[in-house]
Amino acid sequence: MSPIILLSFLLGYFALLVGVSYYTSRGNSDNAAFFIANRNSKWYLVAFGMIGTALSGVTFISVPGAVGRSEFGYFQFILGNAVGFILIATVLLPLYYRLNIISIYTYLERRLGFWSYKSGAVIFLVSRTIGSAFRLYLVAIVLQRFIFDAWNVPFWATIVLCLVLIWVYTHKGGLKTIIITDTLQTAFLLLSVVLSIIFIAKSLNLDVVGTIEAVKNSSYSKIFFWEDFLGSKNHFWKQFFGGIFVTIAMTGLDQDLMQKNLSMKTIGEAQKNMFTFTGVFVLMNIFFLSVGALLYMYAAQNGIDVAGLKTPDHLYPEIALNHLAIAPGIIFMLGLTAATFATTDSALTALTTSFCVDFLHFDKKENQNDPKLVRQRHLVHVGFSLLMVIVIMIFRLINDDSVVNAIFKAAGYTYGPLVGLFAFGMFTKRAVTDKLVPFICILSPIICFFIDQNSLAWFNYAIGFELIIINGLFTFIMLWITGKATTTQTKF
Secondary structure (H helix, E strand, O other): OOHHHHHHHHHHHHHHHHHHHHHHHOOOOOHHHHHHHHHOEOHHHHHHHHHHHHHHHHHHHHHHHHHHHHOOOHHHHHHHHHHHHHHHHHHHHHHHHHHOOOOOOHHHHHHOOHHHHHHHHHHHHHHHHHHHHHHHHHHHHHHHHHOHHHHOOOHHHHHHHHHHHHHHHHOOOOHHHHHHHHHHHHHHHHHHHHHHHHHHHHHOOOOHHHHHHHHHHOOOOOOOOOOOOOOOOOOHHHHHHHHHHHHHHHHHOOHHHHHHHOOEOOHHHHHHHHHHHHHHHHHHHHHHHHHHHHHHHHHHHOOOOOOOOOOHHHHHHHHHHHOOOHHHHHHHHHHHHHHHHHHHHHHHHHHHHHHHHHOOOHHHOOOOOOHHHHHHHHHHHHHHHHHHHHHHHHHHHHOOOOHHHHHHHHHHHHOHHHHHHHHHHHHOOOEOOHHHHHHHHHHHHHHHHHHHHHHHHHHOOOOOOOHHHHHHHHHHHHHHHHOEOOOOOOOO
């Protein structure tokens, strides 16, 4: 496809988002609208919009690409995700609503102490910045290859352009704008994945029934892996329990997605949002795995050298933009852009919210909507955008794996201590030695890194997504050992 066509589409897409932003932020762009949308969000809009935020460009590209290596084994992880979402709805959301908080990490201050609170907030800032940078990196390498390389635009400039476009439509309305734009982008994402299946199936001369049968009978459709528990990262129980804890950490203990839930009027609406979202999330991942199977079948039928691709992440864009017609290529770019920017714009808003509340203490100001605080929020928003550019450039230098694997591996290291902190606060009555908590949160991932690097040699055991469980457990144990029993506890 012509780079001019793709660039025109990209600019037109962002013009639409800017128009939505202008409409939603008219007359009210204060901090209350930016942080929690004035607690007036509709649960069905949030549930629908969260699909695009949770799936992201990683799901759109990396999940289909990973089918060639792990077949449908990723669905074991998705089943764990579903259980994790249910636990969030029934355990964490009631806690957050009872506390009536803006930042979920203020729970740690009330239960454990000042340094525990700051540790949890820093973990989120680091984790979400890295995770969102990985996701934006994925779409940026596609944009670079198929659009900007035509004019020899450097990669860093592509990243800056993406973040500037995101900043333009989010810096005023914040979460209030995000809820609407994410709803729109999720609609584009769903349309894109369904049409992609139709276009690829048509190129393989398959009707609806034939497509289902072809995917079902292909060599890629194996879901459950029970063999070699010790040596395989793809074993069911590793994937399943890893999926549960990764979801609890990356969604339930993450300001980004929880910020949307906290923007609703009641806990009942927030729970309806999570249950609805869970069902659609599982269904959408089945579609993406099916796209992967169809892509590999298409590649085999048309003699496309899959092994010659630098990474499996390139399979989908390679076929959509170089081997199918113009319409499928446009549909692919629509879905990829919608998925990735729905995640990145939401993350920048959540990072800004967390920093303003957890470190600048906007929630404790007499007038949270003071013009000086609004200007300060704008500067924080810009600062996180610049930080993301730096992280993406570093990742470009060191990444040699599928982005989906890189994201969840990073989550195992960065979110693990957060799981340990919240578990300790919710399931024990002990007090922590608060000043030691930051050191414990650093030490635990370091221990896990050495175990992960040597587990095969030491224990003949390959660590997969369950790394986050091990990390959280080490954090919990160290909090217990260094803590002390107490006869008083604030009831949450």
